[in-house]
Amino acid sequence: MSAPATYDAVIVGSGPNGLAAAVELARNGKRVAVLEGKSTIGGGARSAEITLPGFVHDLGSAIHPLGYASPFFRSLPLDEHGLEWVHPDVPLAHPLDGGEATVLERSLEATAAGLGPDAAAYRRLMGPGSADASSIAGFFVGKPSLIRHPLALAFSGIRALGDAEGVARSVFEGERARGLFAGNAAHSFLPLDQPPSALFGLLLGTLGHAFGWPFPRGGSQSLANALASYLESMGGEIFTGAPVSTVDDVPRARAVLFDVTPRQLHDIAGEHFTEGYNKALKRYRYGPGVFKVDFALDGPIPWQAEECLRAGTVHLGGTLEEISAGEAAVAGGEHPERPFILLAQQSLFDDTRAPEGKHTVWAYCHVPNGSTFDMTERIEAQIERFAPGFRERILARSISGPAELEGQNANLVGGDVAGGYMDLRQLLARPMLRPNPYSTPARGLYICSSSTPPGGSVHGLCGFLAARTVLRRLGKMRHDRTPR
């Protein structure tokens, strides 16, 4: 007879999905431990002083529309464990050459009003989703019946399955609306002429109107810390500096959930899987990588368009054509001269991030997976284009290409921060086509990372849904209520 299991479940990896899985299991009365390979918890949601003392930078995620909207996170008492969301005045600014900027306001109407001839088209495209956004969030945790306006949503839904370039050109006529949509769509890491890049343009715009694009005060680490604190308050245990190389490194447990991507899962547990499952893990495709620069500045970015100072996030890439060309170049293995940049300036709205009067900036662009090309100069030139004098404000910078990112977190394979390519096929069959994507052929072994549905970003839903699978299999759920 074998010895009794020490834990009901052990989770390997303390990213937002690993912690979410642990929390869901613990609040259903399960005895849970988390093993984190690095010395700090949080995975893609960590923050640290990586430039100068007193400047707190996000090592991974910065802005959290999906984290804030997540029906799972909303069902947890994270505010009692130190989480405070900060809402910038507006979610997003998108500067154009000539000193102007398009602004994604919280209000759909106010945003539409800034889009000139495209105001009505913008309202038609974004309106239904914005009105039904919390229901859409519920949809991702398996509650399609929550959708209140299915017909109105179908209009946007069909568009979402298309490519961003096609939707932007057919729906809008002006540069402002097209550029705004393209910038949001570029979060997909897909070339903008490939479906379903339009989905990301719709989703991020919609979330901006319905929820905003907030971030945790003190950095994304505060979200990870709040999850960990809640977990520990329920008796869950967390061990850092505990890398797992084989299943033998894991203490005895009835279930092991891996917050890792398919390539790592294959290396760690491949000997327990069928040949077919291992082949599918190896076939899993990773997306482009990220090249990231964090800046410590001696003042705010001197934006030409003052509206940019109202926004937590700024998209740099100008027109639909330019953004599209940049993303196409990356998909083709090249490094665009003028890359599309995602930039966050949290310290404008959160005084815990930098010494008084000083500021932090988080900026990255996409590069081919595994790229070793230094994009620092091109990123700075792109910021300087919309904010002349930016360079003079730089006190220090910290540079992370794909190799450095993967060194910080093994899940960032080749610099891919989304846990794998997010084209239609791999969004639907993630990590592969299986009746339950969180299970594996090995009894008791599961995958719970962003390489499972609904995919990348900090929302904890992959971990939550994996935990529900485990709870069903372990039986007897105490907290038997799907959050909404």
Ligand SMILES: Cc1cc2nc3c(=O)[nH]c(=O)nc-3n(C[C@H](O)[C@H](O)[C@H](O)COP(=O)(O)OP(=O)(O)OC[C@H]3O[C@@H](n4cnc5c(N)ncnc54)[C@H](O)[C@@H]3O)c2cc1C
């Ligand atoms: C630069 C960057 C910018 C981003 N920007 C945003 C953003 O603004 N908004 C947003 O919502 N999302 C953003 N993301 C994406 C987001 O961070 C991820 O989608 C999210 O963190 C995925 O969570 P996860 O739990 O699946 O995996 P991860 O967060 O990657 O966590 C995996 C954890 O597992 C640990 N681990 C891996 N292998 C082992 C092992 N063998 N043994 C033990 N531990 C192991 C890792 O150390 C890590 O802690 C960004 C990511 C990066 C890197």
